[in-house]
Amino acid sequence: MKTNFFFSKLLSVLLTLFGISIFVFVVLRVIPGDTITGTLGTDTGVLSPEQIDVLKQYYGIDKSLFGQYTSWMGSFLKGDLGFSFTTGLSVAKLTQSSLAVTAELAILGTVLGVIIGIAVGMFSARKPGSVRDFAGQLFGLLALAIPGFVLSTTIVAVMANKFHYFPNGLEYMTPWRNPWMNFQQMMFPALVLGIAVAAPVMRTTRSALLETVDKDFVRTAHGKGVPARRVQFKHVLRNSLIPIVTMTGIQFGYLLGGAVIVEKIFALPGMGRQVLDAINHREYATVQSSVMIFAILFVTINLVTDLIYRQIDPRIK
Amino acid sequence: MTSRVKEKSWLHYYLRSTSGVIGAILVFLMVLLSLIAAFKLYPHDPVLQDIENTLKGPSGNYWFGTDQFGRDIFSRCLDGMRRSMIVSIFSVAIATVVGVTLGILGGYFGRWFDSVVVRMSDVIFAFPAILLALAIVNSLGNSWIDTSLAIAVVYTPIFIRVARGPVLSTKEMDYVKSARILGFSSPRILVSHILPNVLAPIVVQIALSLSWAILTESGLSFLGLGTQPPNASLGLMVSDAQAGSFCLVDSRIPFTFYHYRSCWSQSGRRWPSRFT
Numbered sequence: 082m083k084t085n086f087f088f089s090k091l092l093s094v095l096l097t098l099f100g101i102s103i104f105v106f107v108v109l110r111v112i113p114g115d116t117i118t119g120t121l122g123t124d125t126g127v128l129s130p131e132q133i134d135v136l137k138q139y140y141g142i143d144k145s146l147f148g149q150y151t152s153w154m155g156s157f158l159k160g161d162l163g164f165s166f167t168t169g170l171s172v173a174k175l176t177q178s179s180l181a182v183t184a185e186l187a188i189l190g191t192v193l194g195v196i197i198g199i200a201v202g203m204f205s206a207r208k209p210g211s212v213r214d215f216a217g218q219l220f221g222l223l224a225l226a227i228p229g230f231v232l233s234t235t236i237v238a239v240m241a242n243k244f245h246y247f248p249n250g251l252e253y254m255t256p257w258r259n260p261w262m263n264f265q266q267m268m269f270p271a272l273v274l275g276i277a278v279a280a281p282v283m284r285t286t287r288s289a290l291l292e293t294v295d296k297d298f299v300r301t302a303h304g305k306g307v308p309a310r311r312v313q314f315k316h317v318l319r320n321s322l323i324p325i326v327t328m329t330g331i332q333f334g335y336l337l338g339g340a341v342i343v344e345k346i347f348a349l350p351g352m353g354r355q356v357l358d359a360i361n362h363r364e365y366a367t368v369q370s371s372v373m374i375f376a377i378l379f380v381t382i383n384l385v386t387d388l389i390y391r392q393i394d395p396r397i398k
Numbered sequence: 399m400t401s402r403v404k405e406k407s408w409l410h411y412y413l414r415s416t417s418g419v420i421g422a423i424l425v426f427l428m429v430l431l432s433l434i435a436a437f438k439l440y441p442h443d444p445v446l447q448d449i450e451n452t453l454k455g456p457s458g459n460y461w462f463g464t465d466q467f468g469r470d471i472f473s474r475c476l477d478g479m480r481r482s483m484i485v486s487i488f489s490v491a492i493a494t495v496v497g498v499t500l501g502i503l504g505g506y507f508g509r510w511f512d513s514v515v516v517r518m519s520d521v522i523f524a525f526p527a528i529l530l531a532l533a534i535v536n537s538l539g540n541s542w543i544d545t546s547l548a549i550a551v552v553y554t555p556i557f558i559r560v561a562r563g564p565v566l567s568t569k570e571m572d573y574v575k576s577a578r579i580l581g582f583s584s585p586r587i588l589v590s591h592i593l594p595n596v597l598a599p600i601v602v603q604i605a606l607s608l609s610w611a612i613l614t615e616s617g618l619s620f621l622g623l624g625t626q627p628p629n630a631s632l633g634l635m636v637s638d639a640q641a642g643s644f645c646l647v648d649s650r651i652p653f654t655f656y657h658y659r660s661c662w663s664q665s666g667r668r669w670p671s672r673f674t
Contacts (some may be wrong), residue, residue: 100517100518104522108534108537138506166413228613230616230617330587335526335527338525338527339528342617356532357621375525376525380525
């Protein structure tokens with residue numbers, strides 16, 4: 082029963098991934114027309130037909146669309162993600178380092194967001210309708226309404242102008258080379274993403290807690306003399322966890338999108354910057370592979386969320 | 399018919415909710431400001447450069463000050479707001495029409511068509527919104543129509559889901575079955591029996607999507623892939639402000655976003671009372 086579920090889930094994920102690969106291929110390879118025009122610009126006009134043929138062969142666009150797709154997918158699955166001309170590195174190599182940055186950022190952001198979100202949510206739900214509830218809700222609303230790039234820009238401006246503190250202006254350090262520097266560079270971007278995650282988590286926590294508080298088992302726990310704090314965490318929070326985890330999973334995915342903007346502002350060499358740079362340099366292979374990797378991450382996270390909340394709540398079959 | 403209770407209109411409920419009224423006023427203000435920009439009634443030309451007056455603070459002549467090219471920030475805010483409004487309305491309109499049509503058809507007819515529709519929306523769902531919009535803009539181009547199309551693609555699957563769900567339950571209702579037995583055509587059943595009953599969540603979704611679309615547009619412009627300079631866009635102005643100009647626009651985008659939210663979520667909440 083359980084393995085059966087797992088396999089059907091896996092199958093549907095694989096199907097989705099297949100659809101994604103076709104979508105990415107169509108949007109990024111077929112629509113923009115010609116890689117040659119894209120790379121050479123107006124110089125394409127002076128090329129002889131033979132030169133164009135050679136270039137087409139070089140880029141692999143002399144084949145049929147189906148042929149192009151299979152050859153792209155074939156090399157993608159083998160780990161050959163293409164070559165980035167501006168950096169002179171293979172996209173696989175680039176991705177290796179940038180994926181680590183984005184992963185660190187996303188995990189830090191999510192952890193911060195969940196902590197802030199649950200804390201504010203519990204703070205708010207303790208006394209619905211009170212001043213502290215209002216304050217908590219106001220926080221949620223502001224965090225939801227202020228776009229990440231506005232918050233980041235403000236932080237950068239204030240830190241750099243008022244305090245002359247801007248660790249992101251220095252060269253990026255991996256946590257292995259210089260953990261303290263890495264922490265300083267990651268702190269603010271993670272906070273920006275964390276606040277974006279915290280808002281929906283806070284709202285979900287608040288409404289889930291308020292719903293659970295009225296349940297019979299909570300009254301029973303209070304009645305039999307369980308300490309209030311213990312009831313709050315072991316009974317109420319534990320039973321409110323499913324919507325919170327679901328929300329966090331959804332937000333984790335969105336956070337990958339937010340990372341694109343935050344990485345640009347804080348000059349972090351992550352996946353988002355890789356995509357943006359590739360778009361600006363018109364490197365279609367890099368854009369295509371990076372977007373594909375983004376989508377794979379997103380789908381994987383959703384799958385994991387799905388599995389986790391089945392773990393938390395055995396009632397879900 | 400004497401005992402018939404007079405049904406209160408949704409407006410009645412709407413006016414009784416504080417946040418709904420506040421939101422409505424703010425949205426109205428925004429529309430008004432955008433209209434001012436649309437009729438070119440702003441105090442200065444938003445793209446006119448004035449080298450002698452760069453990076454000025456707020457003054458009687460330049461209400462919000464000037465940017466690094468000496469352009470009036472207040473006028474640029476108005477014009478940027480107008481652009482954001484156009485893009486968000488246009489993109490959400492496309493997403494609604496396409497998404498709701500596909501969702502209702504898929505939900506009603508089922509079978510292979512439904513599977514294709516659901517699978518397609520799953521695929522689009524598998525991208526972070528801004529990234530997908532980025533990729534599409536990268537392929538299409540940078541005009542406001544391209545931006546709107548990109549945002550529309552991103553938000554279409556949401557409308558597919560929102561429309562499809564209720565259709566599945568509505569089509570099993572007795573009145574739909576009897577309409578079918580009476581020999582009504584499928585288009586007639588879809589338009590006059592199914593559509594009105596799935597409208598409420600769609601209205602809420604339109605409201606939310608309008609605000610998200612504004613955010614996505616400003617995000618794209620911020621990254622340099624939406625509105626192109628010298629034209630004004632709220633996102634672009636924040637990006638310019640990074641270069642050091644004094645810019646009030648920062649506070650404007652979140653508020654825009656909030657107005658939509660509070661106004662429309664209220665209208666959405668009250669909406670169902672018309673149909674039930």
